[in-house]
Amino acid sequence: MGQHPLHNLRRYNAGEIAQYYRYRPWKSFWRTFRIVLAFLSFFLGLKLDDWRNVEATTRLKRAEQLRETLTRLGPTFIKVGQALSTRPDLIRKDFLDELVKLQDQLPPFPTEAAFTIIETELERSVDEVFSQISPDPVAAASLGQVYQARLYSGEEVGC
Structure with missing residues (x-):
């Protein structure tokens, strides 16, 4: 689809x-x-x-x-x-x-959808931006959710 x-x-x-x-x-x-x-x-x-x-x-x-x-x-x-x-x-x-x-206490939405949003916003693939990213969100809210990630520079970020 x-x-x-x-x-x-x-x-x-x-x-x-x-x-x-x-x-x-x-x-x-x-x-x-x-x-x-x-x-x-x-x-x-x-x-x-x-x-x-x-x-x-x-x-x-x-x-x-x-x-x-x-x-x-x-x-x-x-x-x-x-x-x-x-x-x-x-x-x-x-x-x-x-x-x-x-x-x-909101349930997260699918990680695939979240990664698509991240890639659209950054105009790059998740793999190009992050050396590591958590497979599941560490927090979820009504308008988004947060993943723990590490940039290629070694800096830890939330996205």
């Missing part, structure tokens, strides 16, 4: 992004459908718990479901969850406790 055309953008360019999606409306519709379906499933689960009078016993399960849903939907939704995790005035405690996990 080829590299996504938008990965070649060196800077944010709203015009190029709009042009790409203008001829691919199904991508926007599909993404919207997935988002709506994810939240509809979550809210229906909450409502079913309420109707069956089991809300008290399923609170932790629903909080975990919300965190997993936000994680699955990607970085934008993770950021929203992180922001909500700092608002005890808006979010009930069981959800808050689960959303706090979005601050520092």
Whole structure:
């Protein structure tokens, strides 16, 4: 499978992004459908718990479901969850406790994708830049992850 055309953008360019999606409306519709379906499933689960009078016993399960849903939907939704995790005035405690996990307990994305991003940014292969690089990330966050690496000069770096 080829590299996504938008990965070649060196800077944010709203015009190029709009042009790409203008001829691919199904991508926007599909993404919207997935988002709506994810939240509809979550809210229906909450409502079913309420109707069956089991809300008290399923609170932790629903909080975990919300965190997993936000994680699955990607970085934008993770950021929203992180922001909500700092608002005890808006979010009930069981959800808050689960959303706090979005601050520092995120799963990494595939190393192959990360190396592709590194190579695109540096315009060189990973092997050309680093004499060593960890096969797995040493840290992961909503918008990136960190690998331990060594330059050919011997200097240790995080990338």
